[in-house]
Amino acid sequence: MTTLPPEIYEQDKCTFFALGRNAMYAACQSLGLGEGDIVLTPVFDCDSTLNPYRVLNLSLDFYKSDPYTFEVDVTDIKKRINKNVKLVHIINHFGFPQPWDAILKLCEETGIPIIEDNAYTLSSKYKGRMLGTFGDFSFFSLYKMIPMIDGAMLRINNPQYSLDISMDKPKWFYPPDWKKVFSLVAVKMGYEYLPDAIKMRILKAEKPLPPLYSDKSGYPEWHLRDAILSNFSYDYYRPMSRIARYQMSNFLRNDRMVLEKNIRRYYRQIVNRLTGVKRLKVLWPIITDEQVPTCVSVLIRSHRDEVLYGLKAKKYAVIAWPTYSGAVIDRGLEFPEIEIIGKQILQLMIPAHRVLKPTADSYFMSLVRDFITLHKRFD
Numbered sequence: 001m002t003t004l005p006p007e008i009y010e011q012d013k014c015t016f017f018a019l020g021r022n023a024m025y026a027a028c029q030s031l032g033l034g035e036g037d038i039v040l041t042p043v044f045d046c047d048s049t050l051n052p053y054r055v056l057n058l059s060l061d062f063y064k065s066d067p068y069t070f071e072v073d074v075t076d077i078k079k080r081i082n083k084n085v086k087l088v089h090i091i092n093h094f095g096f097p098q099p100w101d102a103i104l105k106l107c108e109e110t111g112i113p114i115i116e117d118n119a120y121t122l123s124s125k126y127k128g129r130m131l132g133t134f135g136d137f138s139f140f141s142l143y144k145m146i147p148m149i150d151g152a153m154l155r156i157n158n159p160q161y162s163l164d165i166s167m168d169k170p171k172w173f174y175p176p177d178w179k180k181v182f183s184l185v186a187v188k189m190g191y192e193y194l195p196d197a198i199k200m201r202i203l204k205a206e207k208p209l210p211p212l213y214s215d216k217s218g219y220p221e222w223h224l225r226d227a228i229l230s231n232f233s234y235d236y237y238r239p240m241s242r243i244a245r246y247q248m249s250n251f252l253r254n255d256r257m258v259l260e261k262n263i264r265r266y267y268r269q270i271v272n273r274l275t276g277v278k279r280l281k282v283l284w285p286i287i288t289d290e291q292v293p294t295c296v297s298v299l300i301r302s303h304r305d306e307v308l309y310g311l312k313a314k315k316y317a318v319i320a321w322p323t324y325s326g327a328v329i330d331r332g333l334e335f336p337e338i339e340i341i342g343k344q345i346l347q348l349m350i351p352a353h354r355v356l357k358p359t360a361d362s363y364f365m366s367l368v369r370d371f372i373t374l375h376k377r378f379d
Contacts, residue, residue, distance in 0.1 A: 003146065003251045005123050007130040008155065015154045015163055016245075018174065018231075018238040020119050023139035023154035025052035025236045027115050030137070030161050033058055033086055040080055041089040043335045044070060047225055047325035049119075051232050061085070062328060067340040068283060068299070070094075074102045081110055090135065091117040094347070095293040096284060097126035100134050113137070113158065120144055123260050125290040133157055142240075145294065146256075147353045148247040149173065149180040151240045170239045176231035177241065184243075211320035212329075212342035214304035219329050226326050255356070260292045262355045266364050270296045270348060273368045279379055283345070295319075295347040303378035304344055310374040316367050317349040 008014075017023045033039075035057040041050070043062040053060055061080050064073040070093040077088065088107060090098055107114050116135025122145040124131045132138040136158035142151040150173075156162065173181050210220040240248075264287060271282050274296075281299040300307060304320065311318045324342055332338060348371065354363055 008132050016240040017152045018150045020139050020141040020152045021232045023152045027137040037086040038084045039087045046322040067337040088114050092121045092131045094120045094295050095124045120294045123292045148244040151244040167237050167239050170242050172242045176234050214343045267293050295349045306378045307374045317351050319347045
């Protein structure tokens with residue numbers, strides 16, 4: 001796969017799946033994890049990410065991270081390690097690396113394997129070394145980084161482990177992704193945005209999971225919170241579809257290099273325009289050429305939700321991350337930092353399909369302008 005950085009893709013180490021959750025499930029099976037085994041996983045993560053662990057009846061213990069840098073608290077991880085801990089889940093959030101020197105030292109001392117989560121990371125490095133090469137297992141949600149309907153990759157870095165699984169021959173697409181295929185066809189026909197009426201009637205689009213209330217007490221109820229979602233449970237080993245493989249094969253190495261360069265450029269432009277705006281704080285105002293960030297994370301002191309929904313109404317790619325698990329929400333007293341991440345942070349995404357369009361400059365200029373306008377209106 002010439003699309004991927006050569007440091008990441010090595011045929012004998014990599015297997016392609018439909019979703020990152022499929023890759024996670026395969027890694028857990030390779031480790032032989034089962035009921036009673038504990039996974040240390042970050043408190044900052046989406047509930048759907050935990051699907052593979054829940055399907056395998058694994059026990060979860062959440063550890064702390066810094067709400068302003070997303071950096072894991074290695075000391076807190078160390079305190080939580082016991083004989084039943086069989087896996088540590090580390091996330092390189094949105095293209096930014098974790099303190100891998102300290103993490104690897106800890107896990108070498110304990111012998112506990114690491115699964116390295118690069119769901120929103122593809123080409124970033126840590127001290128010259130590509131992210132995705134640190135954990136015993138690492139996975140990438142490729143469809144979040146490259147224009148394709150599905151696609152993830154599991155990379156095994158530790159030769160002690162291997163996959164012994166049977167995967168079906170890839171189909172052109174799978175039922176969980178028929179809406180994406182419909183949208184893909186619509187875009188090819190010139191309909192970049194489908195009217196909401198069509199989405200609701202034909203696609204029966206589910207309203208997005210509500211974020212934590214930014215200016216209210218309590219938390220939104222949601223029937224899909226902690227649910228085992230069908231796009232994962234359809235087939236725990238679901239392979240990358242043939243459509244996605246075709247899309248990936250047409251996304252060349254030069255496309256990726258242009259993408260990475262432009263992502264950094266737009267990131268810096270957005271940060272420069274937000275610098276000095278009152279009651280806003282960009283969490284990572286400075287990036288290096290080793291980092292390929294996939295969003296600009298902004299701390300908003302109040303009315304985060306109004307700004308979020310206002311931008312979504314204008315069809316901008318913005319998210320309020322993460323959609324916490326109920327198990328995390330129930331432990332709010334133990335993890336007060338979830339209030340900061342859940343209620344005050346907005347991500348301005350820098351998606352590949354936007355960056356590569358001729359209209360990218362005007363899109364990102366408009367995004368920042370409307371963001372500032374909405375922020376000032378509600379602040």
